Amino acid sequence: MTAWDLAVVGAGPAGAATAIGALRVDPSLRVALIDRAEFPRDKSCGDGIAPQVIDLLEGAGVTGIVEDQVPVPRLRLDRGSFGVDRRMARPTWVIPRTTFDQRLLEAAQEAGATLLRHRVRELVLTSSITLDGQLEARTVVGADGAHSTVRRALGIGPGPMAVAIRGYSPTAPDRSNAQVIVFDTARQPAYAWSFDRGDGLSNVGYGELLDHRHDGPTKAQMMERLDTLLPGATDGGTGWKGHQLPLSAGRWRPPAGRVMLAGDAAGLVNPMTGEGIYYAVATGLAAGRAAAEALAADDPATAGARYARTTRRLLAGHLRHVAAAAWLCRHGAVIDAGLRASAADQRVFDDLVELGLARGRITPTMARGLVRELAGATWDRRRARHRNDIEETSACES
Template sequence: MTTWDLAVVGCGPAGSATAMGALRVDPTLRVVLLDRAEFPRDKACGDGIAPQVVDLLEDAGVRGVVDGHVPVPRLRLDRGAFGVDRTMARPAWVIPRTVFDQRLVEAAQAAGATLRRHRVRELAQPSSVVLDGEVEARTVVGADGAYSTVRRALGLMPGPMAVALRGYAPTPANRANAQVIAFGTAGQPAYAWSFDRGDGLANVGYGELLGHRHDRPTKAQLRERLDVLLPGASDGGTGWKGHQLPLSSGRWRPPTGRILLAGDAAGLVNPMTGEGIYYAVATGFAAGRAAAEALIAGAPASAGARYARATRRLLAGHLRHVAAAAGLSRHHRVIDAGLRASAADQRVFDDLVELGLARGRITPTMARGLARELAGAARRRPVRRRR
């Protein structure tokens, strides 16, 4: 049985970032990437890549991840008859995960990681960590997504869940060069999206917060709800895939010890937008660095504590703010006020994008704009007289 310094379970953005983070600290480490799929492989996702994700990768020496793809400058947010359509401070990209994840896996391999196709089913912890009786590692990072085997082995349960459906369909002219999000007008928090890839196709989909566990919509129902919010968005669509999203809460406490969790496996998906790639790459790099530093210190079991300190500085404040914003956005009046404030002030719009796509916070400008629009809506609302 081969013994590795670090075994990473899952080769999505979080897993590849973990391997690269560790190898940047110590290029001599023996790092193995384990995934049940053969790469390149598809992954259900909105495919939106925020510029902050590209920043993280370039800071780590990873270049060319957006090569050959067209930047998307506009973001349109609609609810019912009202919406806001603005140019973002920095453009985003829409890159299929088949391409994006493959580029990150190749970057991890170029850094020195070994890629193996292996589906992890069991973990045991004698003096080190043993996966399925075949792979032994001094430290392990679970980056194996929403249904994480590593998380279950640690006895941890995911928090609130959302469900989404994604497909690819021809981009109509009125949604070209833009990421379009249409919020639901009734019921639980929900929205449809159409993200133009720049090649004639758009990533289209629909997502909503899951309620009771027995009340799970079918793919057909999700597709119907997509077309209600974005009429015709699914016409000619192919590649429909459903997936679940483990949403983050205001307080996240990573496990201690030599087994870490990153990205979706850690329950890190923005509860306001469903965005998870920024969290995946950021926590992946942090997990890799923490594992490498623990190994260099001769104390693999200290990896969890090191990771907790790093991610507290990175995400603690943001997670509290975005959890508060997500709670507020369950009220339709707040969504409407946020859209009107964004339409009135580019600064509010930019702050909202930063909160939804990276690690922004509720800024004073955003709070003032929201309060102003809520107060204005209250004045416009007719008063009911008692009889």
């Protein structure tokens, strides 16, 4: 049986970041990155990479991730007949996961991690941790996605889910050089997107919250909503893939002990936007550092507690705020108010982007903008009703 200091199940962004985080603390650690897939491999995703992700990686010594990629400076948000189109404070990138994940994996291998192709089916926790009777590890991080084997082994059930479909289509002229999101008016919360890769193709897709009381939408239904919201988006499209997204809640409590969860396996996907790469890299780096520090103290059982302390400082406040924002976004009037406030004030727009792509919060500026626009919309409706009442009264009198 092969023994490792740290076994990371899943070699995507969360897993590779975990290995990098651990080896950054102690390059001598024996770290296994375990994945059933052969890399490079495709992964269903919106492919949007926020600049805050690059900040985290560069802080861990990883460079070159966005080399030869085209920055995307603008974000357009539409709902019905109204929308806002602004330049973001910092550009984002749209990098296919085939490229992004491979570059991050190579960085982990260069740091000293060993990639093993294997599908983990069972964890046994005794004085050490055994994976499928073949691998033994002092600490383990589950970074194995929405349907995590490691999470199930810990007895942790899944939380709320969304479902999405993604493909690659020729970039429409009116959607070039931008990330475009169109909120659905028939279903809430739901939206379609078109993210320009900068090479003539765009990542296009549609996603919506799953209702546990009903079956989720079919592929045909999602494709229909995508074409309704973004006419022509599916024309010439290829590589269609569906996937589920485990959405974060307002409170997240990482388990204690020698086994940790990161990224999608931890149920960390932004419930307002569906963004998960920032959480994956942030929690992966934190889990790796926690494992390395616990091993250095010769007390691997403290890894989970160390990880919980770090991630509490990093994400606790943000998760509460984004959960509140996601609940508000179930109401079309709030989305409309947010778009109007963002169109009126660049600061509101920037705060909204930070909340949706990284670890921002509902700022006073954003709250004031929402309240102002909601109050204005209420006043407009009252005036319209009053005017209609007067017209009806006049018509009756005459």
